[in-house]
Amino acid sequence: MSTKMQMSMEVNGEARDLVVEPRTTLADALREECGLTGTRTGCEEGICGACTVLVDGEPVRACLQFAVQAHGREVTTIEGVREWKTLEALKAAMREHFAVQCGFCTSGFLMLAAGALTRKPDMSAAEIAEVAEMNLCRCTGYQPIVRAMQEAQASLKVAAQ
């Protein structure tokens, strides 16, 4: 008897009906069932944050969630936010501040930062640093990422005036 389960979620604005094992993670469902490989899997135990996506607008570690937990919810991955001003500002700032080296962590950082800046546009410098500490980067030393988040925040404030 199959143990698979049916589930539906909205991914990047598109309805997805999937049949998954109960233990399939959201990260694996996005990568393997939906073909959205921009969501990276690194540690697969909730530490590195490379798998960060937004579920109903909140950054979550997709390796720690079962896919079925996203049933009925809206999931946004790095592929789904091309027109999102916050993300565009972050991408530009990360390029300018050399906050990308090997790039493995980058989609997770972008989703984390975009989710955090959307939820709280007026974060303090200390809060931005705290957000950056949530994910791991083996290359950049974090300061370029923090500076990029600060610059993105400033440019979004100017654009909103």
Ligand code: FES
């Ligand atoms: S792969 Fe999910 S936190 Fe590292």
Ligand code: FES
């Ligand atoms: S840029 Fe290489 S792990 Fe972050």
